[in-house]
Amino acid sequence: xxxxxxxxxxxxxxxxxxxxxxxxxxxxxxxxxxxxxxxxxxxxxxxxxxxxxxxxxxxxxxxxxxxxxxxxxxxxxxxxxxxxxxxxxxxxxxxxxxxxxxxxxxxxxxxxxxxxxxxxxxxxxxxxxxxxxxxxxxxxxxxxxxxxxxxxxxxxxxxxxxxxxxxxxxxxxxxxxxxxxxxxxxxxxxxxxxxxxxxxxxxxxxxxxxxxxxxxxxxxxxxxxxxxxxxxxxxxxxxxxxxxxxxxxxxxxxxxxxxxxxxxxxxxxxxxxxxxxxxxxxxxxxxxxxxxxxxxxxxxxxxxxxxxxxxxxxxxxxxxxxxxxxxxxxxxxxxxxxxxxxxxxxxxxxxxxxxxxxxxxxxxxxxxxxxxxxxxxxxxxxxxxxxxxxxxxxxxxxxxxxxxxxxxx
Ligand code: AMP
Ligand code: MG
Numbered sequence: 001x002x003x004x005x006x007x008x009x010x011x012x013x014x015x016x017x018x019x020x021x022x023x024x025x026x027x028x029x030x031x032x033x034x035x036x037x038x039x040x041x042x043x044x045x046x047x048x049x050x051x052x053x054x055x056x057x058x059x060x061x062x063x064x065x066x067x068x069x070x071x072x073x074x075x076x077x078x079x080x081x082x083x084x085x086x087x088x089x090x091x092x093x094x095x096x097x098x099x100x101x102x103x104x105x106x107x108x109x110x111x112x113x114x115x116x117x118x119x120x121x122x123x124x125x126x127x128x129x130x131x132x133x134x135x136x137x138x139x140x141x142x143x144x145x146x147x148x149x150x151x152x153x154x155x156x157x158x159x160x161x162x163x164x165x166x167x168x169x170x171x172x173x174x175x176x177x178x179x180x181x182x183x184x185x186x187x188x189x190x191x192x193x194x195x196x197x198x199x200x201x202x203x204x205x206x207x208x209x210x211x212x213x214x215x216x217x218x219x220x221x222x223x224x225x226x227x228x229x230x231x232x233x234x235x236x237x238x239x240x241x242x243x244x245x246x247x248x249x250x251x252x253x254x255x256x257x258x259x260x261x262x263x264x265x266x267x268x269x270x271x272x273x274x275x276x277x278x279x280x281x282x283x284x285x286x287x288x289x290x291x292x293x294x295x296x297x298x299x300x301x302x303x304x305x306x307x308x309x310x311x312x313x314x315x316x317x318x319x320x321x322x323x324x325x326x327x328x329x330x331x332x333x334x335x336x337x338x339x340x341x342x343x344x345x346x347x348x349x350x351x352x353x354x355x356x357x358x359x360x361x362x363x364x365x366x367x368x369x370x371x372x373x374x375x376x377x378x379x380x381x382x383x384x385x386x387x388x389x390x391x392x393x394x395x396x397x398x399x400x401x402x403x404x405x406x407x408x409x
Contacts, residue, residue, distance in 0.1 A: 119135065189227050253313075289303060341399050
């Protein structure tokens with residue numbers, strides 16, 4: 001899939017490049033991890049309920065376990081008095097309820113045999129050893145039935161799901177203390193550029209702090225990968241080659257040096273050591289974006305401008321890392337939003353505009369630009385709630401248009 005631009009330049013579409021990239025990847029191996037280490041990992045097995053949940057009939061309220069027939073005539077003016085003959089508490093096992101009696105019961109406690117209804121404490125009064133029931137209640141009221149949530153054997157969490165704290169809790173409830181998950185991709189991260197100094201050192205004249213590497217390393221971790229910093233390559237083919245020849249990674253991610261400048265060597269070195277599959281993508285920011293292989297390892301060359309690097313990471317690197325872990329939904333879910341202002345953009349380039357959201361009235365959230373959109377400008381990225389996806393085919397989107405947004409926080 002390619003998109004001709006005004007200049008007649010032929011670029012690959014974002015969706016086409018993403019599909020080609022993801023289709024070339026299959027999940028790495030799997031491993032077993034303790035539930036305590038499972039957060040953010042991708043399930044490699046479908047988890048079934050090992051037993052019914054709830055595991056037994058129990059009370060949904062603090063109150064009294066009774067038989068519905070015994071309280072059929074109860075009302076607040078004519079309460080029914082029942083002797084309280086015992087108690088059922090969470091974790092306990094109560095005696096059987098005989099007709100004409102009540103058993104005090106707590107939330108989550110097993111329903112005593114013989115009882116078929118629970119009356120809330122708020123609908124009762126105590127008088128010596130009796131409870132005065134002030135309401136009639138249908139059979140089954142305030143009872144949580146065994147298996148009403150999950151039945152033993154039922155599939156609950158499908159393979160390919162990413163484990164959030166909610167899934168971790170569900171896995172525990174299903175009886176697991178460890179789960180099989182996709183192996184984390186090992187991701188080598190490098191920067192290129194003679195101007196770069198590592199974060200923490202003061203840049204001299206003409207120098208720039210390498211902010212892309214810490215960003216990429218953090219983003220790799222967020223996506224579930226295991227990052228390793230490979231260093232900063234100078235703007236020479238030899239130095240780029242020296243770093244790229246390391247083979248111990250599943251993915252290598254670089255930033256900068258991938259365009260057509262006199263000192264951009266990444267593309268030539270990748271072509272020499274492996275293969276360039278995609279080089280120019282019809283998007284802004286981020287047009288130079290290299291997808292290829294070096295020595296059989298997936299290579300993703302991001303542009304150097306920090307905003308371009310983070311947007312292309314989001315669109316290409318994150319999904320690749322997630323697919324290698326076996327995620328069935330490697331992309332972040334997009335949400336529809338309404339533009340709160342007219343936006344213009346270059347025709348032919350899918351444009352990712354940093355935007356803030358406001359919720360007004362009952363409609364869709366309303367998006368406006370979060371600030372100046374230069375691809376070197378971090379302030380609008382720092383302020384953004386997400387990236388608007390403005391279609392390649394449009395040059396102007398009137399205020400009120402509905403577009404997708406990739407939420408970033
Ligand atoms: P390039 O793609 O090499 O032409 O770089 C484009 C722009 O991104 C230049 O202004 C670079 O100084 C800047 N840049 C490149 N690498 C980094 C990095 N690792 N961190 C921050 N800025 C960078
Ligand atoms: Mg450069």
